[in-house]
Amino acid sequence: MKRVEGKVAVVTGGALGIGRESALLLARHGAKVAVTDINDEEGESVAREIAESGGTGKYWHLDTSREDSVARVFTEVAHEFGSIDILVNNAGIAGVNKPTHEITAEEWDTVLRININGVFYCTKHAVPYMQKAGGGSIINMSSIYGIVGAADLPPYHASKGAVRLMTKNDALIYAGDNIRVNSIHPGFIWTPLVEKLARESPEGLDAFRRGLDNRHPLGHVGEPEDIAYGVLYLASDEAKFITGSELVIDGGYTAQ
Ligand SMILES: NC(=O)c1ccc[n+]([C@@H]2O[C@H](COP(=O)([O-])OP(=O)(O)OC[C@H]3O[C@@H](n4cnc5c(N)ncnc54)[C@H](O)[C@@H]3O)[C@@H](O)[C@H]2O)c1
Numbered sequence: 458m459k460r461v462e463g464k465v466a467v468v469t470g471g472a473l474g475i476g477r478e479s480a481l482l483l484a485r486h487g488a489k490v491a492v493t494d495i496n497d498e499e500g501e502s503v504a505r506e507i508a509e510s511g512g513t514g515k516y517w518h519l520d521t522s523r524e525d526s527v528a529r530v531f532t533e534v535a536h537e538f539g540s541i542d543i544l545v546n547n548a549g550i551a552g553v554n555k556p557t558h559e560i561t562a563e564e565w566d567t568v569l570r571i572n573i574n575g576v577f578y579c580t581k582h583a584v585p586y587m588q589k590a591g592g593g594s595i596i597n598m599s600s601i602y603g604i605v606g607a608a609d610l611p612p613y614h615a616s617k618g619a620v621r622l623m624t625k626n627d628a629l630i631y632a633g634d635n636i637r638v639n640s641i642h643p644g645f646i647w648t649p650l651v652e653k654l655a656r657e658s659p660e661g662l663d664a665f666r667r668g669l670d671n672r673h674p675l676g677h678v679g680e681p682e683d684i685a686y687g688v689l690y691l692a693s694d695e696a697k698f699i700t701g702s703e704l705v706i707d708g709g710y711t712a713q
Pocket residue numbers: 469470471472473474475476493494495496519520521522547548549550551571575598599600601642643644645646647648649650651
């Protein structure tokens with residue numbers, strides 16, 4: 458059974474990790490997928506993989522921190538695929554990992570520009586298409602770091618907490634338009650983002666990964682597809698009564 462047949466999905470940060478897996482899964486379930494990213498080589502390769510497996514996908518270069526870029530690409534996507542029904546606000550960066558009093562204003566703003574402003578710009582420019590279509594589903598990638606603190610990555614925590622509440626507020630604003638807005642809160646998922654944190658950690662990659670595994674009651678970090686299935690569910694009509702909710706997919710991390 459194809460769960461999002463005929464719908465048009467925009468996935469930001471679709472070249473790698475969680476975004477890549479979400480784009481592939483949505484396409485496998487019948488969506489026409491706009492794979493968007495700033496990493497053109499990997500983004501093109503995701504679109505190719507979709508096409509080679511019989512799906513519909515196209516890559517667009519899109520820096521979510523630039524409103525002009527978002528507006529232009531969304532116009533092109535709607536022109537190419539007919540509308541926008543699903544928006545996966547996935548693009549995000551970890552940013553600097555220093556205590557708060559050592560962070561420069563520029564380092565702070567860099568994270569917020571992508572992780573918060575990006576979600577704002579993409580939501581702003583997707584909503585009119587969804588209103589015209591009579592509904593839609595917006596999925597915002599927050600984090601367990603949007604729910605609890607971990608004494609690291611201060612601007613990242615700030616940004617993911619903001620995304621959690623932007624989700625609930627937009628869910629209320631657009632409920633009357635039948636646009637559902639939900640957030641997903643992954644635990645640690647082994648992606649290029651986490652691998653980079655591991656490589657840069659003082660204890661080294663293997664010890665870092667073991668430490669992460671141990672922080673999840675299920676005994677290991679997650680895989681991108683664990684999150685992609687949550688995206689697919691929230692994007693589909695199976696979730697038609699779900700809005701303003703936070704889907705925690707974290708191997709038990711925040712249950713402790
Ligand atoms: N991996 C985890 O453990 C984890 C946990 C919780 C939340 N998340 C969130 O999930 C999302 C995806 O994370 P990931 O681990 O797959 O990351 P990743 O670094 O593996 O992939 C992120 C993608 O976003 C793209 N990107 C970065 N800046 C961008 C910009 N300005 N415009 C467009 N694209 C941009 C990158 O090029 C990359 O392809 C992020 O929002 C992240 O904060 C990840």
